[in-house]
Amino acid sequence: MPHESSDAPLIRLASASPRRRELLASIGVPVEVHPVDIDETPRPGEAPEAYVLRLAEEKAQASAAGTRLPTLGSDTAVVCDDAILGKPRDRDHAAAMLRSLSGRTHRVLTAVAVVGPAGMLSVCVSTEVALRELEDDEIAAYWATGEPADKAGGYAIQGRAAIFVSRLEGSHSAVVGLPLFETAELLARQDVPLWFEN
């Protein structure tokens, strides 16, 4: 069904992340932002895929109360040697994360969940990212840009860390925060119109 105007929200976004809002805007999906605060502690022995899927679904479910709009939640984690790297606590934590990622390949997992007329639909996308060797003074200079602070793994591929990335296999948009190909498929299955505007 065509929607009424180009800026009326098509979905609710259970996220405080400006990247996720911008990525959805880039594919013509205006959102109503309704972030939720959930406990992001991994369960003992929880596999990384199960962890990001659970968080994406919990965010979507918690945010969906009181709206008829389909509601999208998402979570991104960097996985290195089976350890889940979230957002750095401080400068030393960020430096330790970047040293552990230096000169090797890691995985970025992003899960998306959309709850709507078709129920809860979710998907987890895994992307391989190779970083070149990073020098300690480079890591220090990178922290000073302010970019690492609110990013899983302590880097932003859409920012200055792009110069560290020697190879990527998977979904670039998923590393930034939302896999757009898979997200569009979930939205279509929830009857969210992506093309018709007036």
Ligand SMILES: Cc1cn([C@H]2C[C@H](O)[C@@H](COP(=O)(O)OP(=O)(O)OP(=O)(O)O)O2)c(=O)[nH]c1=O
């Ligand atoms: C690896 C990487 C992560 N990130 C971001 C994506 C996510 O916003 C963030 C991971 O944190 P998340 O906990 O997934 O998301 P968030 O706290 O920003 O937002 P919300 O929980 O409200 O949805 O790291 C980048 O922007 N660039 C990158 O290259």
